[in-house]
Amino acid sequence: MVVNAFDICLCLTLAWLAWQVLRxxxxxxxVVLFISFGMLMALSWVRLQAPDLALAEAAIGSGLTGALFLSALQRVTGNKRGERRLDRNEERHDKRA
Amino acid sequence: MTKGPSKTASALKRQWPLALLLVLLFTALAWAYLAPGPAAVGLAAQVDASLTASGVSSRVTAVLLNFRAYDTLLECFVIFLGVMVVWSLRPTTVTAPRQPQAGAILSSLERLLVPLMVLVAGYLLWAGSNQAGGAFQAGAILGGAGVLLLLDSSPLLARLPKGGLVWGICLGPFYFLVVAVAAMLRGRHFLEYRAPEATLAIVTLEATAAFSIGLCLATLFAGRQPQGKSRGENSAHSPAWEEDS
Known part of the structure; x- marks a missing residue:
């Protein structure tokens, strides 16, 4: 199997993006990083000669899941930009009924 | 976002077991890939041998909708059940703020893109029989078009028949089931269909599945069951997908 520089870059970027999503x-x-991860994942399916999977990944894995995540985020946080996940030892300030 | 360096350092300290696990996983995967072993034997030869009996000329579609149609049937029902679960959840007490009125850009983009997306979905569905494409991809594109319409609560949605949503969601999975059982009634196995009538079966299965998958995905994005006739309320003047305010 011929491994070229593009594939290596793709692999490294995927791993880096996954790490960034987690941390x-x-x-x-x-969520934005996850969507870009999905797009690059679709690209790697194309490189692996699986166009069916690439289409499904781009449309469902990246597009619709991203939209679902964003709408869930809006419902949870009230769409305040810059809000972040609370740490385990942090108090929740907004007590909601 | 005002984290000091000490906080970041402690976060990093907490994450090192995760990093170690990831490195171990990566090493195991790399070893599995690079280790010498028996050459991988795919099923491509068997698939090619019975492709003529499947009714379609695309290998992937033949596997998904004929040889392993049972998996696809279950997948359709998984998405269907997902919608049922979302609908059975109570509406959240935290109400999202009312979305601002959509701008001209979104609505003109929607007018431009939605017809195109429907066209692309139709093409993918049609292309699925002999190249890349198929029901799930077409359904995802349709779902994307639905999400776009939902984003600015398009007036088009209010004109759709409200009772039709439930029927549309049920259509794909249950038509699949009907086809599967119909094969049994004709003295064959569950989901067994062969070359002459298989093409028609697969094409109709894909079309109904794509339609229902698109509806399901858009419904998942909408989040909860729209108010309407299905609950016995007559809200003919309010849009079906109105957010709770």
């Missing part, structure tokens, strides 16, 4: 404190940023 991001800003949920909005995490």
């Amino acid at each position: 991001s404190h800003d949920l909005f940023k995490a």
Whole structure:
């Protein structure tokens, strides 16, 4: 199997993006990174000669899941940009009924 | 976002077991990939041998909708059940703030893109029989079009028949089930269909599945069951998808 520089870059970027998604404190940023992860994942399916999977990944894995995450985020946080995930030892300030 | 360096350092300290696990996983995967072993034997030869009996000329579609149609049937029902679960959840007490009136850009983009997306979905559905494409991809594009319409609560949605939503969501999975059982009534196995009538079966299955998957995905995005005739309320003048304010 011929491994070229593009594939190596793709692999490294995917791993880096996954790590960034996991360690991001800003949920909005995490969702945006997840969407870009899905797009690059679709690209790697194309490189693996699986166009069916690439289409499904781009449309469902990246597009619709991203939209669902964003709408869930809006419902949870009230769409205040810059809000971040609370740490375990942090008090929740907004007590909601 | 006003985190000091000490906080970041402690966060990093907490994350090192995760990093170690990831490195271990990566090493295991790399070893599994690079380790010498018997050459991988795919099922491509068997698939190619019985492709003519499947009714379609695309290998992927033949596997998904004929040889392993049972998996696809279950997948359709998984999405259907997802919608049922979302609908059975109580509406959240935290109400999202009312969305601002959509701008001209979104509504003109929607007018431009939605017809195009429907066209692309139709093409993917049609292309699925001999190249990349198929019901799930077409359904996802349809779902995307639905999400776009929902984003600015398009007046088009209010004109859709409200009772039709439930029927549309049920159509795909239950038509699949009917086809599967119909094969049994004709003295064959569950989901067994062969070359002459298989093409028609697969094409209709894909079309109904794509339609229902699109509806399901858009409904998942909308979040909860729209108010309407299905609950015995007559809210003919309010849009079906109105957010609770």
